[in-house]
Amino acid sequence: MSTLAVTAVNIAANTATQAATAFALSTANRAISNVFDNRVFEGPKLESLHVQTSRDGAPMSRIYGRVRLAGQVIWASRLREIRTEEEVQSGKGGGPVQTNYSYFMNFAIGLCEGEILGVDRLWANGEPLATAGLTFRVYKGTADQMPDPIISAIEGENVPAFRNTAYIVFEDFPLDGFGARLPQINAEVIRVPPSHGQAAKLESLVKSVNLLPGSGEFAYAAQTVEETPEPGVTRPINMNNLSGQADILLALDQLEDQLPKCRHVSIITAWFGTDLRCGTCEIRPGVECRDRIIPNGQWQVGTDRRGQAYLVSSDVEGRPHFGGTPSDTSLKQAISALKQRGFAVTLYPFLLMDIPDGPTPFPWRGRIGSRDGTEGHAGITDQVEQFFDGANGYRHFILHYAKLAQAAGGVDGFILGSEMRGLTTLRGPRVAGKSTYPAVSKFVSLASELRNFLGSQTTLTYAADWSEYFGHHPQDGSGDVSFHLDPLWASPDISAVGIDAYFPLSDWRGGAHLDEDFAESVYSVAYLQSQIEGGEGYDYFYASQSDRGAQNRTPITDGGEGKPWVFRYKDVRNWWSEPHYDRVGGAEVAEPTAWQPQSKPILFTEIGCPAVHFGANQPNVFFDAKSSESQLPYFSNGGRDDLIQRRYLEALISYWDDPANNPISTEYAGRMVETGQMSVWAWDARPFPDFPAREDVWSDGTNWQRGHWLSGRLGLVPLADIVRDIAAQSGLINIDTSELNGLVQGYHLDRPMSARAALSILSELYSFSLAERAGTVSFFSLGQGAVQALIADDLIPDSQGPITRHYPDPQEILRDVRLHFIDSGADYQLGLASARDRASETERVLDIQAPVVMDKSFANYLCDTLLPRFERQSESVRFSLSPQKVSAEVGDHITLPETEGVWRIDTLDGRNVQARRALQAPLLANSGGTPGEAAPVFYPGAPVPIALDLPAPFTGLAVGALYDPFRETVIESAGQRTELFQPLRLGALLTDIPPGPTAYFDRASGFEVLMAGGGLSRKSEEAVLAGANRFAVETQNGWDILQAADITLIGPNHYRCDTVLRGVGSEGFSRNGVASGARIVWLDGGVNMLAVNPDYIGETLSLTALAAGRQSEPSEFVYKGSHLKPLSPVQLNAKRDDGTLLLTWIRRSRLEADSWQGEVPLGETQERYLVRLWNGETLVEVAEVSQPAFHSMAADVTHFDVAQGSDLVGWGTFAKFIISAP
Helix, strand or coil: CCCCEEEECCCCHHHHHHHHHHHHCCHHHHHHHHHCCCCCCCCCCCCCCCCCECCCCCCCCEEEEEEEECCEEEEECCCEEEEEEEECCCCCCCCCEEEEEEEEEEEEEEEEECCCCEEEEEEECCEECCCCCCEEEEEECCCCCCCCHHHHHHHCCCCCCCCCEEEEEEEEEECHHHCCCCCCEEEEEEECCCCCCCCCCHHHHCCEEEEECCCCCCCCCCCCCEEEEECCEEEECCCCCCCCCCHHHHHHHHHHHHCCCCCEEEEEEEEEECCCECCCCCEECEECCCCCCCCCCCCEECCEECCCCEECCECCCCCECCCCCCCHHHHHHHHHHHHHCCCEEEEEEEEEECCCCCCCCCCCHHHCECCCCCCCCHHHHHHHHHHHHCCCCHHHHHHHHHHHHHHCCCCCEEEEEECCHHHHCCCEEEECCEEECHHHHHHHHHHHHHHHHHCCCCEEEEEEECCCCCCECCCCCCCCEECCCHHHHCCCCCCCEEEECCCCCCCCCCCCCHHHHCCCCCCCHHHHHHCCCCCECCCEECCCHHHHHHCCCEECCCCCCCCHHHHCCCCHHHHHHCCCCCEECCEECCCCCCCCCCCCCEEEEEECCCCECCHHHCCCCCCCCCCCCCCCCCCCCCCECHHHHHHHHHHHHHHHHCCCCCCECCCCCCECECHHHCEEEEEECCCCCHHHHCCCCCCCHHHHCCCCCCCCCCCCEEHHHHHHHHHHHCCCCCEEEEECCCEECEEEECCCCCHHHHHHHHHHHHCEEEEEECCEEEEEECCCCCEEECCHHHEECECCECCEEECCCHHHCEEEEEEEEEEHHHCCEEEEEEEECCCCCCCEEEEEEEEEEECHHHHHHHHHHHHHHHHHHCCEEEEEECCCCCCCCCCCEEEECCEEEEEEEEEEECCEEEEEECCCCCCCCCCCCCCCCCCCCCCCCCCEEEEECCCCCCCCEEEEEECECCCCEEEEECCEEEEECCCCEEEEECCCECCCCCCCEECCCCEEEECCCCCCCCCCHHHHHCCCCEEEEEECCEEEEEEEEEEEEEECCEEEEEEEEECCCCCCHHHHCECCCCEEEECCCCCEEECCCHHHCCCEEEEEEEECCEECCCEEEECCCHHHCCCCCEEEEEEEECCEEEEEEECCCCCCCCCCCCCCCCCCCCCCEEEEEEECCEEEEEEEECCCEEEECCCCCCEEEEEEEECCCEECCCEEEECCCC
């Protein structure tokens, strides 16, 4: 039984073997053993490592669903070596030449047998592999695939095409990051089995999708848009995946792979409505925030820029409730990207109601109406006029996108509005006794305007709600019936009738109910299809919620007119093919409406079903905690259910795909329903699994679980499809899986094996069995189906009575179940789940190793069900049926007289029956997993170079780079370059630096600084004097150097600096104080010197930084050579002697001036000073001297200043001396 093992602790080995055999042949496995070849019984193995191999004759995997595979190297070329040389800069005049080698290889990785949908993610040596910039081709294993061109070019013409084998070819794969060796390549492969003559699967049915999210400022941008929330931090707004490309491009790759028949995309783009009262509602494009900094492109929609656009509402944490309106540029890029891939494109402007407060927060746009809903009210027409034609009205909104479509080179379709049921049913004054609908008239006029922009080739329609398209039946007792949208449908500018067709296709509920006579479960496609032109909204309706609860169904009839289709919202056939007559007071008017029967096709502009329990009962609803519209379908328990979504769509699409159900029009060349544009809601431009996993990026990720999204659910394989494929592989074709429910995320068969071996592990985990019925092998899920009640007369008693009951040996009862599985939420690593019966007195353990992909929560659920399941199945009854009871079959659920519980017939030998305890309910295995925590996205943004013209004792131009996360960075300027291995530590003063002394420690004052990156700490005063804890602070006079001995962390990135030392080796500009907000740089790391030629002093230089393959924009600055500027003289003095003023000073030096022995070095090519004598503000005398003294005969001198000169930078900083009055 596969790798299913039962071990018994402290029990003899033979006992354990007997137990294992008993379990292996229990229930379903016994049935499987009886049907399938059992010569090979070793099942699929669960591998702990994804190891790539290359062995002749090695078996190829067969997979179902999503599985991570290592594959096998099936071809490789020789290494290709590229040699490059570059000159290593070393000061002036260049330096030695360095030779670099890079290596590349072409190779092919075989994945699995059979045709696949595609490959989603790749890993190299266990790490996610960014595919941007790589050249690779995925061959999907088709029967007609051709040889790869690079293999043919290298090996010659006679090379295999590896048909019916999926594989990847990498061309010129760079090996430098992998030690010049071929890395271990893993691939997330998606495969669904062939149909084997059964109905088409969802993956091959969908031909059109609606593209979300509709909101998100750059969600549709095909080029990566960066924002810089702070200097040196670059974040890609629209690249939140590991492929290295924009989100939408990866999402479209997934769309093309997983829905190969889809060739039409309807792009949703949203503006925001502000009020449900049409007369006061403004419609505007919105932004998420005001302060976003985007270096390479700004947000703009029409004439609205970020500063004046509508700001969407936000929650208590400041997160916007919606993404902003997609920028015009990004929307054009999306249209272009879709066209380049061969998709037909419809543009779908969408209205979101951003009303966070009041009794109906975030309502549906279909609730927009009037302040006064009375028919014919004088103000209604004016209010509708304001809604459409106001400055921020609906017309402005729609015409903007018509112009954008024109600027984008045209679109194939355009939707001028959708589901505005409350607006379109507003009634103006009656004309000739009939109601008028001013909003419909406005839509007709708008359609005429749009046609002028869009041209005759664009399909133009309105997407009416399923409860709106067919007419207005006011519930006011008047008996009126108005085909109120007919003026729009009949307009020559409208190409088709658009319907958002969320028709209910089931009326299912727990327990006994009327529809259970039609099908074993709600997942029956035949049952769902019977409700498309039948059931609720066609045959009957519920007059109240109490009627719905009791299933009191009121038939839909039409009294004397005999046209019940008028009241059937599901009866699109008769609505489309019949003339329409309005009714006044219940009586038809004489003339039909403008609608011409069969004149235009029907477009299902939206179809869909939420992935929630009983979703087909009410497919139009959704769950969103913030919205007043949020609700669960009727009678739903709220659990996630991907299978009902799949079955609903399969039923609806395949029904209308069938020509027998979709008539040809007599008025145009086409069928009633244009199936090529049945647009499923929805596909997302945010790729799976990043959406919904990255909740820090997208706040609506939790809604995905039970929402309408298809993204991330395709590739989930119905259990019935797996069983059918495995059976077909074994030669068994005549099977029935209609009663087999459940979805499997992934299943990995690592080598060829018997059907018995492949199915046994699935039958144990997913709780199904089989029986031969009338020559057909029927598979069925345990725990479902009707229950027959047998009475005493149905049984033949023997000597022990009519029923013999067998109880399990207490020593055979399980204590523990341990399930080893492939964890979809942890990048397909091994997972372990377990359950324990703490009341059990045995030590018997069931250890299951299953190569089945699931998430942790489902694995825990399976373990919790396995314990009671095995315990129940170990109890059985035996009895014999009387000749009168001939309808019993294997798998039937029964109750027995004077025997509690429900039993399932296990074997039927003539009239002798063995039955086991039935499961109380079927296993809930109808949904996929929840994506785990997404791996961090490494995005190599561009570094920001910073030039610091620092004073002496620095010996060049100080440079650094802001870059987070930091990578080795090369900075270049003026022909020089340097490499940085730490980021520049740039911060800001949070408090003023108060004035204070220079050249000795100031213990009385300090300052606070904000500086990210950590690392600042207390140092001894000796260490500070030796150069520790140096800062450069920007003052009004330039950069100054100061230090601090005592540094304390007082908050996140917030430090207090005390015991301050100012002006050591610098001018001490900070002695006069520095205002808060000034820039401050920690100089203990991240700063290098560039030896810039002094000839550049005074010129504008360009500084660039290169890191991780990204180069910064040039940063320009004027080079002053501050480190070459002479320091100001000290010890200034002035003496008067017989009318002569003697001025003296002592020079300082930039170079090696710490010595106490002798005079400090000059540091300049010549000694010279500029002396200025002042009388107040009046300059009295100026002199240039070559020694540190000057004699002047000037009188009335109040002060003088002096500066040392440099041949390179001119005069240094002046020192000032106040002359005492004589």
